Amino acid sequence: MASILAVDDSASMRQMVSFTLKGAGYEVLEAADGVEALSIAKTRSVDLVITDVNMPNMDGISLIQNLRTLPSYKFTPLLMLTTESSAEKKQQGKAAGATGWIVKPFNPEQLLNTVKKVIR
Amino acid sequence: MTIDMAQFHQVFFDESFEGLDVMESGLLNMDPGTADTEEINSIFRAAHSIKGGSGTFGFTEISNFTHVMETLLDEMRDGRREVTAVAVDALLRSVDVLREMLKAVSADDTIDMDDVQAQQSELEAILNNSESAAPAAGANSAQPAADGAEAITGWRVVFRPLPHMMRTGNDPLRIIQELTDLGDVKVEGDASLLPRLAELDPEECFLSWVITVNEALEKSQISEVFDWVEDDCELSIVPIVTEAVAEQVEAPEVESAVQASEPAQPERRQGERRAEDRRSPVDRRQNDRRSGGGASGSSSIRVDINKIDGLINMVGELVITQSMLSMLGEDFTIDRVERLQDGLAQLERHTRELQESVMQIRMLPISFTFSRFPRLVHDLSSKMGKKIELKMSGEQTEVDKTVIEKIGDPLVHLVRNSLDHGIEMPEVRKAAGKPETGTVHLSAAHRGGNIIIEIRDDGKGLDKHRIESKAIERGLITEEHNLTDQQIYELIFQAGFSTAEQISDVSGRGVGMDVVRKNINELGGSIEIESEMGKGSAIIIRLPLTLAILDGQTIAVGDEIYIVPLVSIIESIQLKPDMINLVAGRGETFKLRNDYLPIVRLHEVFGIESVKTTDLMSGLLVVVEGDGKRCGLFVDDLIGQQQVVIKSLEANYKRVDGLSGATILGDGSVALILDIPGIIRLSSQKYSVADLKQSA
């Protein structure tokens, strides 16, 4: 079973993401911010990280930057959840090492379709 | 897969209302001109989360409105826009509008779009008010639809990943697979750039591909697949036009010929997609309705995870005890009766602890109530033309949920009173030699087994003579009364009493103070006034601690056991003869480093006859502090430290001097909790009667 780390400071978004993914048979780990996510990532590897961008303590961009420095996360798909449709945030994310993004708002189907893009 | 999105709505509403509170208090803290980036950031994040959530859960009006707020905040955050008082006020009003929208949606009501439109226009006016307003607006027109694709029957894609592409987590194979999902695809690999094995870096990509997609797709459908990697590869997507031209000429045959492999595929896909589009709004409406029903009925409480963990631990203990008891019961013999008793006692203790912990969940920080005041003070003071600073302390003091619910309105009334009647107009204050800005200090604390909430202002204070004459006028007292100042202040709690010269819409029509007192009495509390003409006044609300936890030191005097709150203990010492001093008429003192502190013999203050020793050298001295006074409390022995649940003595009996409450010990017995300031008072009363016989 593929494992996914879902990172979002908003509990409702986190629940929605996690519920959807669990329903599709993925193992889901949750974190409320980048710091929490990074500490989980240091203890185990996952098949995919989905992270919000704007979060307290450590934002999504810094999280991606940090994850990419971990040997076991060198090639792991890292997706950002972003409402910013402006190219700027995406560029920042890409520069930090993000694989891609999911533009909010999205529905569960869209989420699953995107996840299927990176977990085969 | 169908997912009922309504199940996340309640959480979304809860966190959105919290987010609004964050935004509100953040905006109130913001000083125009010198905005703190971290502050703006947290406001921005809150708006951003609401926008994201509302978009996801289908509350389009909310996400559209929040988008405008977010745009403004974003510009402030990046320093592209100055933080002006006008903008902050507009944002504050927007928070209100947003709150109304969320309330409406959560109650399944319709949103008042007039208000929303008006507020949105105000925000947009601010946004358009400078050249820097444009960038975010362009976002909506993000991807213009690919044009002129009708005649195209296929695409030729040249995909050459840059060497680093895999390090972004993107896998070329995955992308090609995704393309094959779109229909009939032919892939040709190109390994010409592959270096020799010795030079090959396995983490880099050297292959490239030419992909032919034999489907009449929109260009965007193809470029979407490469969306994430457009900067990590060389990419060209060229339409295959030859067939398209042919199609124009002899359309039916060529189309069927070219797409022979999967003729009906794209048609069906499109059909599916339309069906989905049609379905989703209906789903949303249903979801909204369902969540609306749930929201109005339930009231939820957010609980600190530590409290939950504590509960789980306790249940664990309970299970252990239970299994121990059932093992004991399986082959019980009378010689094991002692173990049975132990087990039962343990069971009782754990059950009680569990009960208390469950009750503890009801305890919430009073900040839930306090958080509304910055806004209230901000709005009212500008309305009244006064300059007022609100200070708050002790917001983390935990009180019962019932108190949170019931104390809000009385506090609002009292704070309004302070603002309206207490704090003077800036000119008046200046003339009186006071700073123009008045201060209202709202504080909460656990003290002496009570929760004390104070509203203290540096305004003009209560006018004793005005209250007096008003009371006489109203027939509440006669002219020959001999009331103390305190009793005169108390008069304002009488029904129908108001000293405001003019009725204002701020503090109402004198229906307030009696109701305030009634509400507080209903919570088992009391209310007191302190005031000094020209200096200010303070309203002190004392609420009983129906429940609170305290770290305590258990002490023994004779066969009695008491709890001393750990916070009031400085240290415990064994007295030596050379430390003791007698001060004539004032009893015993001892020297602690450079201070002489009075010795308070607990057995005397409390009349404990079973006291083990009255010899100062053989007992222990607990150095305690209360209300800024220190003394040495003489006891027989220290037993141990433990957390105790404070129980009120007043609930069934009355307040007792020197005690702040009681608690239940592990064996089910009651131990009384000392009120250190009270004990110091009791003891000084004793010595004021000059009990020289004892100290001689």
Add this chain to the structure above:
Amino acid sequence: MPAIAQQNGNDDMQQDVEVIGSEYLTFNLGDEDYGVDILRVQEIRGWEMVTRVPNQPAFVKGVLNLRGSIVPIFDLRERMGMPAREYDKATVVIILKVICEISERSVGIVVDGVSDVLNARSQDIAATPDFGENLDTEFITGMASSNGKMVMLLDVDKLQPSVAQADEDVEVA
């Protein structure tokens, strides 16, 4: 203790006693029988050690833990100005629900022993006779007869001393 004068209730007292419930738990203090409205009785338990509360009137024996609440225990003899008596196996504590100002409270009273439940119709209840100055009748709402014995009905709401009264009763330490 003066002998109890037999006296029939006069008509204007009748209305007051009508509102009193009709079942009473009876108990004794020495030779005298007392009753409390059974609806006010929460539980009856044997005497056990209580935690003394300092600087309280002598009739306040202390407090005990009743399912997590702190409940004061009053010695009824001492509360009514009767001589104290050693507690023994028959000594019981009756936990009562009392109404004090606006709140409902629990208090325990120590009595010599519980006797019975008395069924009293309101016409069987007589007003409290005037015992003169030697007996404080403030706690007695009326009298009923049971098997030829007089039972004094207690007004449980008066047992809790008012704050001022309790402070007066404390001797200066």
